[in-house]
Amino acid sequence: MALVKCDxxxxxxxxxxxxxxxxxxxxxxxxxxxxxxxxxxxxTLIKIINxxxxxxxxxxxxxxxxxxxxxxxxxxxxxxxxYVNFNMSVKELINYFSDFYDNFDSDTAYKLLEKLNLNxxxxxxxxxxxxxEKVQLILVMSRKxxxxxxxxxxxxxxxxxxxxxxxxxLTNFNDGASVIISTHLISDIEKILDEVIxxxxxxxxxxxxxxxxxxxxxxxxxxxxxxxxxx
Amino acid sequence: xxxxxxNDRPIYIQLVEKLKLFIxxxxxxxxxxxxxxxxxxxxxxxxxxxxxxxLGELENLGLIYTKRTSGKYVTEDKKxxxxxxxxxxxxxxxxxxxxxxSIGFSKKEAMDYxxxxxxx
Numbered sequence: 001m002a003l004v005k006c007d008x009x010x011x012x013x014x015x016x017x018x019x020x021x022x023x024x025x026x027x028x029x030x031x032x033x034x035x036x037x038x039x040x041x042x043x044t045l046i047k048i049i050n051x052x053x054x055x056x057x058x059x060x061x062x063x064x065x066x067x068x069x070x071x072x073x074x075x076x077x078x079x080x081x082x083y084v085n086f087n088m089s090v091k092e093l094i095n096y097f098s099d100f101y102d103n104f105d106s107d108t109a110y111k112l113l114e115k116l117n118l119n120x121x122x123x124x125x126x127x128x129x130x131x132x133e134k135v136q137l138i139l140v141m142s143r144k145x146x147x148x149x150x151x152x153x154x155x156x157x158x159x160x161x162x163x164x165x166x167x168x169x170l171t172n173f174n175d176g177a178s179v180i181i182s183t184h185l186i187s188d189i190e191k192i193l194d195e196v197i198x199x200x201x202x203x204x205x206x207x208x209x210x211x212x213x214x215x216x217x218x219x220x221x222x223x224x225x226x227x228x229x230x231x
Numbered sequence: 232x233x234x235x236x237x238n239d240r241p242i243y244i245q246l247v248e249k250l251k252l253f254i255x256x257x258x259x260x261x262x263x264x265x266x267x268x269x270x271x272x273x274x275x276x277x278x279x280x281x282x283x284x285x286l287g288e289l290e291n292l293g294l295i296y297t298k299r300t301s302g303k304y305v306t307e308d309k310k311x312x313x314x315x316x317x318x319x320x321x322x323x324x325x326x327x328x329x330x331x332x333s334i335g336f337s338k339k340e341a342m343d344y345x346x347x348x349x350x351x
Binding site: 190192210212223 | 277
């Protein structure tokens with residue numbers, strides 16, 4: 001059974017059609033790149049899978065069940081915009097997460113923080129942008145989830161921070177879990193992807209195994225993207 | 232750098248090439264135990280699935296083998312390793328000769344250049 005199955009998913013705001021008949025299956029144990037230009041519908045699709053938006057038509061199943069309490073238990077989501085209270089200290093946030101989620105592992109979180117030389121009593125609003133992003137990623141990756149959905153996890157951070165983020169993703173996702181990474185910074189992440197989903201103007205444009213696409217097109221995923229989405 | 236990749240060629244093929252080189256060069260000694268798939272993937276900063284696929288390929292070539300309970304090992308068959316070493320040496324020689332040909336040198340001239348560089 002697929003981890004996530006989207007069937008004919010449509011979403012519009014008024015006359016504005018954002019997602020048009022999305023059919024998609026996310027298998028277990030894969031790292032998947034959800035790639036598309038700005039405004040292509042990546043975040044909308046992610047919000048639907050997370051139960052933050054309703055579809056106009058079509059269904060989304062997670063582990064064979066409709067979106068709800070059970071799907072939220074198994075999906076760990078890093079939104080594109082900051083979502084935690086920056087007035088809280090790291091320690092307070094860890095307690096908050098561990099109250100909120102059964103599958104949150106505080107030990108993992110503290111271990112990852114140690115590597116950053118962070119004082120758990122520091123409040124987030126005293127930290128740099130890159131550090132805030134790292135802390136939020138740590139919180140998300142410290143849950144033992146079936147699916148991690150990371151919306152633009154490497155946007156706007158320096159290359160060293162990018163490497164740290166990719167490392168953290170590779171080290172911490174569960175065996176058998178899947179990761180969806182949405183981004184338009186493809187060259188930085190493409191070597192860790194199993195599969196890619198190209199989304200364009202609200203439709204699935206191309207899907208496939210990353211290495212097979214490289215073989216058949218003789219190009220990197222980044223080059224394929226540039227080719228397909230040429231303005 | 233030990234692990235570097237061109238994004239325009241399949242990553243798993245490049246992993247096979249790299250691992251083969253480590254075995255041929257003796258960096259991974261015959262009969263030694265390999266790191267786990269996950270640890271190797273982390274070291275190379277690639278997806279564990281991709282590393283798994285590459286190791287499967289090396290296993291098909293006979294360069295590594297799996298002991299049921301304790302993981303993967305480099306082959307002890309030194310003849311096989313030197314066979315792959317010869318193969319790689321020939322590939323490099325062909326590549327060199329082709330490069331020299333493309334800038335207009337005959338095989339003999341290419342060899343003269345080789346000798347010259349040795350004397351330097």
